[in-house]
Amino acid sequence: MRTLTNFLLLFFICLFFSCKKDNTSIDLLKQAQNIAESNPDYALTLLDSISNPENMDKDNYMQYIVIQVQAKQRSKQDITNDTLIFEAQRYFDKKNNAEQAALAHYFAGRVYRAKNMSDEALESFLQSEPYAIQSHNNVLAGKGVHIMGNLYYEQGITDTAIVLYKKALSYYEKEKDTDKYKMQVANEIGRAYDEIKDVDSAYVYFQKAEKYADTLGDKEFKVAISNNLGYIYFRMKDYDKSLNYLNNVLKQTSDAKIYAKTYLILSDLYNAKNQPDSARYYINLSEKSLAEIGDNQTLKVLYNSFVDYCKQIGDYKQALYYKELGDSIKNVITKNERPLSLLVADKNFHLDQKDKQVDQLRKYAYLYLLVGIVICIILLVFAASIFKIHKRDKEEIKFQEEKYRRIKDQLLAMAAEYKDIEAEIAAILDDEDD
Structure with missing residues (x-):
């Protein structure tokens, strides 16, 4: 008996500490969840x-x-090996938890993007958006659509990028304290319009981005926007x-790019x-910065500009040199470009969504049909019952009428008999009087 008591005591002690440990882990998880965006390192x-x-x-x-x-991405750590996120993506996709499904798809998209898997990233962001809307997370919806815009912009599909950027901006505008995101996407819209030679629209959005940067006091981003505005003013002559603008940029930046x-x-x-000496001076400074630039898109633009400049001054040997460098960069960029796969991923996602909608409508149709049949059966049973009750009531009424008629006849007969008896009694009384 003592052995059993000790065993039960030990069991409940272990159970108590196990529950306490689980509660502590869940509490730590919730705390991390609350600060993952604002304080990712902690x-x-x-x-x-x-x-x-x-x-x-x-x-x-x-x-x-x-x-x-989420915390690793926010703290700018490498997330390329965090492939367990795909398991979480599949798990929450099957659960009725829109908030967690939106986050799982979004960060799966971030991992795919870190791995340079553009079409898979696009599909994940596409899946994240409806869940984010369902959970009323407009900021997350905006972020996903914003990155989709970047994916299309990087593949040279600029018109689609602009549509997505504007959609992201509309999501951000529904929430407070989103000036940072509005600043970033306004700048992206300006760049995209500049890419398609729509200078006026580019100017409008760069100005918007500048206002947001001034409101936030974001000096680093203000420099990048000032550089863009300096270029737009040049294009506007x-x-x-x-x-x-450009001189202010040079005073405030240390970024080689x-x-x-x-x-x-x-x-x-x-x-x-028409100041060739100053032009040569700045082109030489730009050439010296090339070694510190690792961005292929920037290098492509620079090499093309150097080719044009060298042709202009008659240095065709140097122009050929930069053309060869530019062609090699274009080949690298072309290998990484997959515009068709993006469009296929987008199309397949929306076709899948349509299929799901059709399946849902079909389920509703079957449900409505079943409900309709049940209702018809209930109405038929009810009508039959009413008819049966009505028939039974009619027979009961007829029976009662017949019963009352017989009683009435009996009462009338009894009344007649009573009169005869009464007359007979009266006659007897008369005889006695005589």
Whole structure:
């Protein structure tokens, strides 16, 4: 008996500490979830303090995976190997939890993007958007659509990129404290319009982005926007404003990429003003910045500009050199471009959505048909019951009428008999009197 008592006591002690440990892990998970966006480094610390997270129940463990990728992405850590997010993506896709499904699909998209898998990333962001709308998370919906715009822009499908950027902006505008996101997407819209030579529209959106940057006091982003506005003013032939913006950029940046682009614009500007010495000075500065630039799109633009400049001054040997460099960069970019696969992924997603809608409508049709049949059966049974009751009531009424008639006849007969008896009694009384 004592052995059994000790065993039960030990069992309940273990159960108590196990429950306490589980509650602590869940509490840490919730805390990390609440700060993953605002304080990702501390969120990761909290997640690291959960021992054996895979031993949590399935739902909490899947949330753990999503929050971990979210915090790592926000803290700019490498997420290319965080492929467990795909398991969380599939798990929450089957659950009735729109909030977690939206996050799982979005961060699966971020992992695919980090792995340069554009079509898979696009599909994940497409799946995230309806869940984000369902859970009233307009910011997350905007972020997903924003990145989809970037994917199309990078593949040279600029018109679609503009549509998606504007859609992202409309999501951001539904929420407060989203000036940072509105600033970024307004700048992207300006760049896209500049790409298709719509200078006026580019100017409008770059100005919007500048206002948001001023409101936020974001000096770093303000420099990039000023560079874009300096170029737009150059395109609009307002050289004085262009110079003002570009000179301010050079005073405030240390970014080689921005330096190279600014020097290039200044070179074009001085060429336009027929000041070849100043133009050569800035083109030389731009050339010196090439070694520090790793962005292929920027290099492509620079090499094309160097080719044009060298042809203009008659240095065809140097022009050929930059043309060969430009062609090699174009080949690298072309290998990474998959515009058709993006369109196929987009089409397949929407076809799948249509199929799901048709299946849902078919289910509703079957349900309505079944409900209609049940209602008809109930009405028929009800009508039959009413008819049966009505028939029975008629027979009952007829029976009662007959019964009452017989009683009435009996009463009348009894009344007649009573009169005869009464007359007979009266006659007897008369005889006695005589």
